[in-house]
Amino acid sequence: xxxxxxxxxxxxxxxxxxxxxxxxxxxxxxxxxxxxxxxxxxxxxxxxxxxxxxxxxxxxxxxxxxxxxxxxxxxxxxxxxxxxxxxxxxxxxxxxxxxxxxxxxxxxxxxxxxxxxxxxxxxxxxxxxxxxxxxxxxxxxxxxxxxxxxxxxxxxxxxxxxxxxxxxxxxxxxxxxxxxxxxxxxxxxxxxxxxxxxxxxxxxxxxxxxxxxxxxxxxxxxxxxxxxxxxxxxxxxxxxxxxxxxxxxxxxxxxxxxxxxxxxxxxxxxxxxxxxxxxxxxxxxxxxxxxxxxxxxxxxxxxxxxxxxxxx
Ligand SMILES: [Zn+2]
Numbered sequence: 156x157x158x159x160x161x162x163x164x165x166x167x168x169x170x171x172x173x174x175x176x177x178x179x180x181x182x183x184x185x186x187x188x189x190x191x192x193x194x195x196x197x198x199x200x201x202x203x204x205x206x207x208x209x210x211x212x213x214x215x216x217x218x219x220x221x222x223x224x225x226x227x228x229x230x231x232x233x234x235x236x237x238x239x240x241x242x243x244x245x246x247x248x249x250x251x252x253x254x255x256x257x258x259x260x261x262x263x264x265x266x267x268x269x270x271x272x273x274x275x276x277x278x279x280x281x282x283x284x285x286x287x288x289x290x291x292x293x294x295x296x297x298x299x300x301x302x303x304x305x306x307x308x309x310x311x312x313x314x315x316x317x318x319x320x321x322x323x324x325x326x327x328x329x330x331x332x333x334x335x336x337x338x339x340x341x342x343x344x345x346x347x348x349x350x351x352x353x354x355x356x357x358x359x360x361x362x363x364x365x366x367x368x369x370x371x372x373x374x375x376x377x378x379x380x381x382x383x384x385x386x387x388x389x390x391x392x393x394x395x396x397x398x399x400x401x402x403x404x405x406x407x408x409x410x411x412x413x414x415x416x417x418x419x420x421x422x423x424x425x426x427x428x429x430x431x432x433x434x435x436x437x438x439x440x441x442x443x444x445x446x447x448x449x450x451x452x453x454x455x456x457x458x459x460x461x462x463x464x465x466x467x
Pocket of ligand 1: 417
């Protein structure tokens with residue numbers, strides 16, 4: 156079979172168009188693009204090409220693009236390595252010069268912390284009461300590891316725990332804690348909150364917030380505290396399994412609204428689900444977290460006219 160030359164021309168244009176789209180941030184990328192363009196000019200003119208010739212030329216272009224991408228990634232990694240750590244401005248905290256009021260200015264990538272209009276957490280009030288679809292949690296005993304990441308205690312869970320809502324399936328990635336609770340309900344703050352962070356197949360985030368108040372000892376929280384790593388940033392993988400369902404309250408009514416991550420980069424488009432019923436933890440359990448993180452809650456943010464729905 157013989158293919159018309161126009162097909163090859165199209166393939167060539169496509170290849171060059173996608174190369175042109177890539178930003179020419181680094182000197183290496185320009186050098187690497189030149190052979191591709193030169194090769195495109197060498198195409199035999201005046202006759203139709205065989206299928207094999209077309210395939211070989213397309214393959215060569217794809218290979219050149221792949222090499223250009225790899226070289227660019229390597230150069231970027233090298234540049235990042237060369238930047239002194241102190242100048243990367245990736246440090247943030249809950250008070251002082253790197254506290255919440257400064258997050259948006261510390262790093263340009265965190266501008267949303269200042270300029271966003273759907274920021275979290277919020278003081279939940281004036282919700283509309285409707286019949287909300289029940290959340291179908293499908294959690295089960297899972298492998299996990301715990302890391303003290305310098306901002307909170309975080310439990311990373313192996314894939315396979317999900318909840319279904321409005322036809323979407325969100326997979327649990329990790330959960331972590333804040334003290335006091337970041338969310339407020341009609342002005343009321345709680346002792347702590349657990350944020351269970353989920354992601355759907357298209358990368359959309361959904362966070363289930365479970366408020367924690369002083370009361371009975373909680374077996375799930377105890378399992379996490381029992382296995383706290385001794386050093387920051389060094390994950391500990393216990394041999395036991397953990398069922399994230401233990402973190403959910405018995406009653407499943409909830410508030411829901413759109414918001415953001417409550418830590419830099421404060422990315423928006425996050426679906427929030429705040430369970431109405433708090434779970435309990437003992438005073439001793441609350442005190443253990445307070446020893447590590449006496450205060451790791453972002454202040455409440457403006458409602459900015461967003462709609463809040465709540466279960467009847
Ligand atoms: Zn959180």
